[in-house]
Amino acid sequence: MNKQYKITLHNNIKELTRLAQEIERVSIINNFNDALKFNINLSLDEIVTNIISYGYKDDFSHIIEINFSFSDNYLCIEIIDDGIEFNPLTKSQPNLELPLEDREIGGLGIHLVRSLMDKVEYERKNDKNYLKLYKSFT
Numbered sequence: 001m002n003k004q005y006k007i008t009l010h011n012n013i014k015e016l017t018r019l020a021q022e023i024e025r026v027s028i029i030n031n032f033n034d035a036l037k038f039n040i041n042l043s044l045d046e047i048v049t050n051i052i053s054y055g056y057k058d059d060f061s062h063i064i065e066i067n068f069s070f071s072d073n074y075l076c077i078e079i080i081d082d083g084i085e086f087n088p089l090t091k092s093q094p095n096l097e098l099p100l101e102d103r104e105i106g107g108l109g110i111h112l113v114r115s116l117m118d119k120v121e122y123e124r125k126n127d128k129n130y131l132k133l134y135k136s137f138t
Contacts, residue, residue: 003030005068010061011052011083019048019066026068036137039116040077043133046113047079047088055083055129070137074118077133086129087122088113 007022009015020041027037044066051064065080088110114120119134 003068003070007066007068009048009064009066011056011064011081012061013049013052015052015064016045016048019044022066030070030137032137036075036135039135040075043113043116044077044079046110047131050088051079051081051083051129055081055086057084073136075135075137077135079131079133080128082128085124087124088131089120089122 005022005026007019009019023037023041023044026032027040032040048064048066056062062082065078067076067078067080069076069078110120113133117133117135119132121132121134123130123132
């Protein structure tokens, strides 16, 4: 597969519905199984929700770009935003052994994404966040 797909969203929580519809479309076109589609949908919902909720210090409209590309049995999903710099990979892993009331708030989302994806990378360049998710589709 050498197909590429691009989804452009605005930093509005209402865009999550359109994101789910676009993931469904990409999944059907590429014959993703239900587990892969679920993992992609859950991961992107978590990431985009966090970008919209915490990534901007103003009330202006911003673009969040999501690029899907395929190579050698892997899907690469790149999420690009111009929000505040945030590397989610530097967030420490939550201690899931602690009782719920003793756990630090936050951090479960990126833990979830890391567990659902095969590899996650982050880079900041040209005042933008670039988060790449890799998942085998075989």
